[in-house]
Amino acid sequence: MKVAVVGLGYVGIPVAAVLASKGVRAVGIDIDPRKVEAVGAGRSPLEGDEPGLEDLIASGVKRRRLTATTDYAAVDGADAAIVSVETPINDETHDPEYKALKSALRSLAPHVRKGMLVSIESTVAPGTMARIVRPILERGSRLKAGRDFHLVHCPERVTAGRLLKNLTTLDRVIGAQDPRGLKKATSLYSKIVEGALHGTDWVSAEITKTTENAYRDVQIAFANEVALICEELGANAYRVRELVNTCPGREMLSPGAGVGGHCIPKDPWLLVSQVIHQKPVLIPTAREVNDFMPVRMAQLVEEAMREAGRRIRNSKVAILGLAYRENTDDTRNSPAIPLIRELRRRGADIVIHDPFAKTVRGFTVTRDLKAALTGADCLALVTAHDAYRKLDLGKVKRWMRHAAIVDGRNVFDGSVIARGFAYRGIGKGEF
Numbered sequence: 001m002k003v004a005v006v007g008l009g010y011v012g013i014p015v016a017a018v019l020a021s022k023g024v025r026a027v028g029i030d031i032d033p034r035k036v037e038a039v040g041a042g043r044s045p046l047e048g049d050e051p052g053l054e055d056l057i058a059s060g061v062k063r064r065r066l067t068a069t070t071d072y073a074a075v076d077g078a079d080a081a082i083v084s085v086e087t088p089i090n091d092e093t094h095d096p097e098y099k100a101l102k103s104a105l106r107s108l109a110p111h112v113r114k115g116m117l118v119s120i121e122s123t124v125a126p127g128t129m130a131r132i133v134r135p136i137l138e139r140g141s142r143l144k145a146g147r148d149f150h151l152v153h154c155p156e157r158v159t160a161g162r163l164l165k166n167l168t169t170l171d172r173v174i175g176a177q178d179p180r181g182l183k184k185a186t187s188l189y190s191k192i193v194e195g196a197l198h199g200t201d202w203v204s205a206e207i208t209k210t211t212e213n214a215y216r217d218v219q220i221a222f223a224n225e226v227a228l229i230c231e232e233l234g235a236n237a238y239r240v241r242e243l244v245n246t247c248p249g250r251e252m253l254s255p256g257a258g259v260g261g262h263c264i265p266k267d268p269w270l271l272v273s274q275v276i277h278q279k280p281v282l283i284p285t286a287r288e289v290n291d292f293m294p295v296r297m298a299q300l301v302e303e304a305m306r307e308a309g310r311r312i313r314n315s316k317v318a319i320l321g322l323a324y325r326e327n328t329d330d331t332r333n334s335p336a337i338p339l340i341r342e343l344r345r346r347g348a349d350i351v352i353h354d355p356f357a358k359t360v361r362g363f364t365v366t367r368d369l370k371a372a373l374t375g376a377d378c379l380a381l382v383t384a385h386d387a388y389r390k391l392d393l394g395k396v397k398r399w400m401r402h403a404a405i406v407d408g409r410n411v412f413d414g415s416v417i418a419r420g421f422a423y424r425g426i427g428k429g430e431f
């Protein structure tokens with residue numbers, strides 16, 4: 001069996017590598033030559049800790065089961081194509097931006113053959129399969145979906161840091177338009193997924209995926225709102241959370257410095273984007289609450305520095321963590337970015353440290369923790385990378401000009417106050 005995987009990112013790379021490990025001939029296609037070159041050479045272009053992925057790619061390439069190219073001609077002869085390109089939203093309007101998806105579909109369409117299965121793994125707004133995906137593929141292939149080729153939506157559930165585990169063990173939803181398409185997709189995905197495969201229609205699959213992430217976002221917003229209440233009323237939100245969760249049926253999440261990643265901040269907008277009559281209120285409000293958290297972090301930085309005897313203008317703030325998620329390099333929609341913008345607006349100079357994330361435009365990252373903290377007036381922790389849990393606070397205090405810590409992830413506790421730090425944290429009205 002041969003399968004083309006279009007889009008070699010956090011989703012496409014593990015999918016291609018796992019397919020190859022199951023004896024499928026997997027061809028990865030991407031417009032980014034660096035990713036193609038890395039995968040083709042048996043390396044993962046993703047940094048951060050992804051257990052097992054590097055080995056799987058290397059062995060797939062060595063056994064000639066996994067190849068990568070920028071040329072869509074490589075789709076020819078494939079039994080199936082999986083599309084896993086990015087589907088972001090517009091920063092201002094929050095509307096879906098399908099530039100990558102449309103371009104990938106236009107390039108793929110001429111290579112779609114009779115009997116082929118096309119599976120869209122990218123997350124899309126409800127209605128996109130019918131309004132955008134099907135017409136582009138039918139126009140470009142001159143074939144009819146559901147009759148000549150089979151088109152399904154099988155949204156992904158991976159998370160950076162757990163790509164292989166999530167991909168292979170979690171249940172999946174397959175939205176299909178025709179029973180044969182569902183059968184073909186079930187047969188393909190049962191090669192790589194140990195979890196159950198749940199068949200449904202296109203729009204239910206689209207709504208299910210975007211709802212999964214909107215649900216998470218609303219839950220995090222709830223925890224964040226409770227954190228802001230605790231800060232003002234003098235309680236510790238993490239302790240309150242533990243107590244709340246002693247009540248049956250309550251599973252409150254942890255608050256934090258903000259929500260990031262490619263998916264959670266944008267999928268709620270994809271979900272509500274097509275609704276005109278019953279305009280949703282809760283889901284956009286949750287986005288607003290979560291988007292406020294980096295601003296709250298900036299307020300806490302200013303407060304902590306004031307206590308340590310330093311004004312924010314021309315101060316040096318060391319940001320610990322640019323990645324949105326611990327122990328990964330993924331900086332997409334990281335709350336560190338609006339936090340840094342807000343601190344710069346308030347006049348602070350920023351140094352960013354991250355053990356994994358690379359520099360992104362306007363946000364230069366150093367790997368040198370000592371250099372980042374030397375002369376700093378405040379340490380603001382955004383990402384709970386393991387390395388930060390093991391910080392030697394004695395050294396940190398000696399390096400810094402003013403001893404102030406702002407904790408966005410509950411990595412420290414009140415004991416840092418006894419060590420001479422001014423300390424503030426999300427949800428910490430009490431330490």
Ligand SMILES: NC(=O)c1ccc[n+]([C@@H]2O[C@H](COP(=O)([O-])OP(=O)(O)OC[C@H]3O[C@@H](n4cnc5c(N)ncnc54)[C@H](O)[C@@H]3O)[C@@H](O)[C@H]2O)c1
Pocket residue numbers: 006007008009010011012029030031032035084085086087100101103104105107121122123124155156157158159160262263
């Ligand atoms: N990252 C996650 O954890 C995750 C989880 C579940 C679902 N998803 C969804 O999966 C999709 C992909 O996400 P990702 O994180 O892998 O994105 P990504 O940005 O890491 O990867 C997308 C890849 O597609 C490539 N690409 C863009 N246009 C292309 C084209 N015309 N032809 C070929 N390749 C093209 C890009 O160069 C990039 O390498 C998105 O819809 C996302 O919402 C992601």
